[in-house]
Amino acid sequence: MAGAAPRVHLGSAELDRSHHHACGVFDDPRQARKAIDDFVLEGLDQGERVIEVAEFPGETIDGLAKRKDVGAALRSGQLEVQPWTHAYLDGGSFRSARMLAFVRRLCRVLDGDRFEGTRIIGTMDWAVDGLDGVDELVEYEAGLDRILIRPRVTALCVYNAPRHPPQRLDDVIAAHDAVLTNGRLRIRPGPSPRERILAAAALLFAENGVDRTGVDTIIQAAGVAKATFYRHFPSKDDLVVAWLQSPGTRWLDAARAEAEARASSALDVVPEFIEAAGRWLEHEDYVPSPFFNATITAADRADAVARVIQDYLEEVRAYLAQIIAATGHPEPDLAAHQVHLLIAGAMAMSVATRSSEPFEAARGAALKIVT
Numbered sequence: 038m039a040g041a042a043p044r045v046h047l048g049s050a051e052l053d054r055s056h057h058h059a060c061g062v063f064d065d066p067r068q069a070r071k072a073i074d075d076f077v078l079e080g081l082d083q084g085e086r087v088i089e090v091a092e093f094p095g096e097t098i099d100g101l102a103k104r105k106d107v108g109a110a111l112r113s114g115q116l117e118v119q120p121w122t123h124a125y126l127d128g129g130s131f132r133s134a135r136m137l138a139f140v141r142r143l144c145r146v147l148d149g150d151r152f153e154g155t156r157i158i159g160t161m162d163w164a165v166d167g168l169d170g171v172d173e174l175v176e177y178e179a180g181l182d183r184i185l186i187r188p189r190v191t192a193l194c195v196y197n198a199p200r201h202p203p204q205r206l207d208d209v210i211a212a213h214d215a216v217l218t219n220g221r222l223r224i225r226p227g228p229s230p231r232e233r234i235l236a237a238a239a240l241l242f243a244e245n246g247v248d249r250t251g252v253d254t255i256i257q258a259a260g261v262a263k264a265t266f267y268r269h270f271p272s273k274d275d276l277v278v279a280w281l282q283s284p285g286t287r288w289l290d291a292a293r294a295e296a297e298a299r300a301s302s303a304l305d306v307v308p309e310f311i312e313a314a315g316r317w318l319e320h321e322d323y324v325p326s327p328f329f330n331a332t333i334t335a336a337d338r339a340d341a342v343a344r345v346i347q348d349y350l351e352e353v354r355a356y357l358a359q360i361i362a363a364t365g366h367p368e369p370d371l372a373a374h375q376v377h378l379l380i381a382g383a384m385a386m387s388v389a390t391r392s393s394e395p396f397e398a399a400r401g402a403a404l405k406i407v408t
Contacts, residue, residue, distance in 0.1 A: 043083035043153050045191050048072055050222035052215055054154075055233075057185035058178075060213035061195045063207070070100065072217070073158055076193055077116070078105055084153040085189075086158020087116050088143060090125065092158050094118040115152065121163050131163070131170035133177040136183070138322040140184055140192075145244060156191030161196050164205075174205065177210035183285075188257040199358050203316055204364050231269045233259040238280045243324045247277055281345045286327045288317045290354055303363040307376060307407050308400045314380055315396030323391045326384055351398065353377060361407050378404045 045052040061385055063069035078101065080087040087110075091097040097118050101107050110116035124139050143157060173250050178194065185192050196214065198206060210216050216223045228236065229253055238256035242249040252273055258267050270276040280286055296310035318326070328349050336407070358373035366372050379399040386395035 047217040047222055050219050056215045057190055058213050059193050059215040060210055060228050061217045062198050064198050066197055075180050086152040088157045089118045089158040091118055092121055094120050108392040125163050131393055133173035134320050136177055137180045139321045157192040159194050161194055162200055174209045177316055178209050186258055230261045230265050235283055238276055243327055277342050278345050288326055291317055306360040306402050311396055311400045311403055315393045319385055319393050323388050325388050366407055372406050375406050379403055
C-alpha cells in the first residue's frame with residue numbers, strides 16, 4: 038500500500054522500520070503484557086496485520102478487548118492469535134527449522150493490498166530447560182533475521198528474564214537487531230547498507246522470483262535510500278549477479294562440505310551429497326534453489342547474469358565428475374551429467390510437493406549410476 042511506513046513503538050521508544058527483529062526483556066510479566074498489548078494495538082490502529090503466538094490465546098484476546106473492541110479485527114483476519122502448540126511446540130517439542138518454516142509461511146501471505154504492514158509477536162516463556170529442542174532456540178532467533186528482512190514487517194520476541202538462563206538470554210539478545218530492556222531501547226550495530234540490500238534481495242528473489250521483485254521493494258525492505266542502492270548496484274542486473282555470487286546463495290558449498298564430512302569412502306560422497314542437498318532445501322522450507330529460480334528468466338537478462346548461472350551449473354557438474362572419478366567409474370563426465378539431472382529433478386519435485394522424498398529416489402538412482 039502507498040504512503041509513509043507506520044510507526045513502531047517499543048515502550049516509549051520509536052523503532053526504525055528498517056529494524057525487523059526486536060526483543061523485549063522484562064522482569065515483570067505484567068510489564069511484558071502491557072508492552073505487548075501496546076505494540077499490538079498500535080499496529081491495529083495503523084491498519085497493520087498483527088499475529089501473536091501466545092500460551093493462552095483466549096486470555097490474550099480478552100486482555101486486548103478490555104482496552105479496545107478487537108472483534109472486527111479478529112473477523113477480518115487483521116488480528117490473529119495462535120497457541121504455542123500450533124507453532125513453537127507443535128508435536129510437543131521445539132525445532133528451529135520447523136518454526137522458521139512456520140514464520141516463512143506467515144510472511145508469504147502478508148496481504149500487502151489490505152494491510153499497511155505486519156507485526157508478529159512471540160511470547161517465549163515456553164523455552165524452559167529440559168524442553169526437547171530448547172537448545173535450538175538461539176539458532177532459530179538468528180535464522181529469523183534472514184526471513185524478516187522484507188517491507189514493513191516487524192517481529193517482537195518477548196522474554197521473561199527470570200525464566201531463562203543468563204547465557205542463553207545473552208545469546209538470544211545478541212541475535213536481535215533491537216532490544217528493549219528496563220525501558221531502554223538499544224539498537225545493535227547492524228550490517229552495512231550493501232549487506233542489507235543483498236540480504237533483502239536474497240529473501241525476496243528466492244521467494245518471489247527475480248522478475249516479480251522490484252527495486253523499490255528491495256530498497257524498502259533493506260531500509261536504505263534509493264541513491265544508496267544505486268551507488269552499490271548501478272542496475273538490477275548488477276544486484277542479481279552479486280546475489281548469485283554471495284556465499285549464502287550457493288547451496289553447493291554447504292552440500293559439498295556436509296557430504297565430505299559424513300562420507301566414509303569415495304563411493305559414499307555422491308549419495309551423501311544428494312542427501313545434503315535435500316536437507317538444505319528442506320531447511321529453506323522448499324524455496325527453489327536461487328540458480329534454478331534465476332535460470333527461468335536468464336534468457337531475458339543481461340549476459341553477465343546468464344554467465345554466472347552457467348558457470349555455477351558447470352561448477353556443480355565438475356564437482357560431481359570429480360567425486361565420481363574418485364570411485365573409479367569409467368565415464369565420470371557422463372555419470373556426472375546424469376546425476377546432476379537427478380538432483381535438478383529432485384529439487385523441482387521437492388519444491389512442488391514440499392517433500393524430501395524425491396531426493397531419496399534420486400539417491401537410489403544415483404547409486405545405480407556410479408556403481
